[in-house]
Amino acid sequence: MSGFKRVLIILLSAGIVLTLAAGGGFLWVYSGAKVSTAGRGGFRNELAVPPLARSTVGPDGTRVFDLRMQAGETEFTAGRRTPTWGFNGSYLGPTLRAARGEKVRVRVRNALGEASTVHWHGMRLPARMDGGPHQMVAPGATWSPQWKVDQPAATLWYHPHPHGETEDHVQRGLAGMFILDDAKSLGLGLPDTYGVNDLPLIVQDVKFDGARFDHGHGLLQTTGFLGDRTMVNGTLDPYRVVGDDLVRLRLLNASTARTYDFGFDDNRAFSLIATDGGLLEKAASMDRIQLSPGERAEIVVRVRPGERTVLRSYPLSIGQDFYNQRFNGGDDSFDILELRARERLRHSSALPVTLGKPEIPDGSQAARTRFFDLKVSGINGRRMSMGRVDATVARGTTEVWTVRNTNGIPHNFHVHGVQSRILSVNGRAPRPALRGAKDTVFVPDRTTVVLAMRFDGPADPNSPYMYHCHLLAHEDQGMMGQFVVVGKGRRAGRPSAVHAHQGH
Structure with missing residues (x-):
């Protein structure tokens, strides 16, 4: 056998070995990627229930809450202390609770070593009170947004929204629920004793x-x-x-x-x-x-x-x-x-036959339609820019938004300041779980979702709301855009890159 043939055989053999090794390595990684705790038992810790946040009611009827963003340590397992962040404690935050028609104010103090925000996820409120990336709260500062609750009873939540850092701040523990009540929901006889049923x-x-x-x-x-x-x-x-x-x-x-x-x-x-x-x-x-x-x-x-x-x-x-x-x-x-x-x-009362009528448009009176293509590289091909307004919406109008994902990986879509009706998913009527009021919707690969929403927030050409993927690593990478609500016939302003709150 010639030396050339011998070298060729050695190289081919080495290639086959490397290919098999690589394949075996992939199979090992693939099989090890599946995670399951199902059926293992071990439920040994009584569920903690976040306390209801204390509040005071001022002379003008405004309900006032206090939240303090702070660092601490939490023992998730006895004897092992984990560095964490929380609101009014070391991890997570209290449950805020208010009723439709109430005026609320939340005094947010930042006791962290870096700036952050608090976004009221699912709340209909003015854009400058929304707690998006334009409402940064500097270390040591206090931000006091206030608004009137004007939406049906719902389970909302609050969490940080700093541009490029949202995933990290939420993972550290900054999150809590915000429950809204109204007279109709409280009269339905639903299980409603907080922390009990x-x-x-x-x-x-x-x-x-x-x-x-x-x-x-x-x-x-x-x-x-x-x-x-x-x-x-x-x-x-x-x-x-x-x-x-x-x-x-x-x-x-x-x-x-x-x-x-x-x-x-x-x-x-x-x-x-x-x-x-x-x-x-x-x-x-x-x-x-x-x-x-x-x-x-x-x-x-x-x-x-x-x-x-x-x-x-x-x-x-x-x-x-x-x-x-x-x-x-x-x-x-x-x-x-x-x-x-x-x-x-x-014994509990049976659930009522009818619960309520979601206050969301059916899209028949839409003033315009818009299209959003979801990719990690950006929405509609553009990464988030704090100084750019991506859409201008006339106050009081209904729009239909078509959201499409052909990116090969899962995404979802969250719109600030509104609740939406899902009109269709891939051209078909939504299943029962998607027929209620939605502010966040899952959009897996090869999916097109059509949404109808009405923009009743106050006109403010300089304060944008966000829309973005709520898989937070994607948001942080720039998979986000912003829109302003303006009076009919008006134009968008020019939002500044950062609005830092240095004082009370």
């Missing part, structure tokens, strides 16, 4: 590096950070003892990238009663509810005396290819919370 559930996925949080992104993950376990209200491995036969769960996906498909371990049916922006017209029976980051749902589940049932997140069926399905969490499953029913339960 009406439970707030702030669901997050986390990963620990020793005692500290690990916030790193996997090399093959395109959605952002994905943890290997979940917490509810900052509680690992939680259980909750319940004493009513009907329990209302206010589900909030406060994770930064993970989408959950919630159901129970025995596949029992539950009733969906509300989506992001409030009550449905009628309760919808189902055994799964899918929530992407930022979305909320209120469900009512029936329990029997003495039983235990587990709220679980199941693998997703969203039509992703095998690569994105596995490395972006689609094959993962988690046991979220165990409900433990007492041996004797209080």
Whole structure:
């Protein structure tokens, strides 16, 4: 055999070995990317329930809350202290609660070492009170937004929104619920005793590096950070003892990238009663509810005396290819919370036949249509620019927005300051879980969603609202735009890059 042939055989053999090794390595990484805590038990920590925030009512009837952004340490596991951020505490924040028609003011003090914001996610309010990236609160400063609550009862939330840093600030622990009530919802006989038969559930996925949080992104993950376990209200491995036969769960996906498909371990049916922006017209029976980051749902589940049932997140069926399905969490499953029913339960009234009529337009009176193409590289091909207004909307008008994702990876779409009606998903009527008022909607690959929304916020040509992907790593990379609401016939102003609040 000639020397050339011998060298050629050696090189070919080496190539085959490297190819097999690479293939074997990929298979090892692929098989190890699936995460599951389902069926493992170990519910040993009683679920913490965020306290209701204290408030005062001034002479003019304004309800005033105080929030302090602060750093601290939290023992998620006994003896192991994790550096965290929180509102009025070391992790997460209290639940703010107000009623329709009330004027509210929130005094937000920043005791952190860096600037941040507080965005009122799902709230209809003036753009300059919205807490987006233009309303930065400097270290040591206080910001006091105020507005009148003018929307139906709903489960909203609050979280930071600094441009380019939102994922990090939320992961550290800055988040909380904001519950709105109205006379109609309180008169329906729904489970409504906070922390008893009406439970707030702030669901997050986390990963620990020793005692500290690990916030790193996997090399093959395109959605952002994905943890290997979940917490509810900052509680690992939680259980909750319940004493009513009907329990209302206010589900909030406060994770930064993970989408959950919630159901129970025995596949029992539950009733969906509300989506992001409030009550449905009628309760919808189902055994799964899918929530992407930022979305909320209120469900009512029936329990029997003495039983235990587990709220679980199941693998997703969203039509992703095998690569994105596995490395972006689609094959993962988690046991979220165990409900433990007492041996004797209080009887609850049956759910009413009708709940409420969502206050969202049907799109028939739309003044104009717009199109939004979602890509990590930017929306409609443009990355976020703080000084650029991407859309100008006439106050009091309805618009229809078509949102499309052909990016090959999952996205979702959140619009500030409004609630939307989903008119269609890929040309078909939305399923029951998507028929209520929505401010955040999941848009997986090869999906087109058509939304109708009415812009009733006050005209302000210089203060923009945001629209963006709420997979927060994508938002931070520039997958965001901004619009202003103006009087009819008026033009947009020119927002400054940063509005830092240095004083009270």
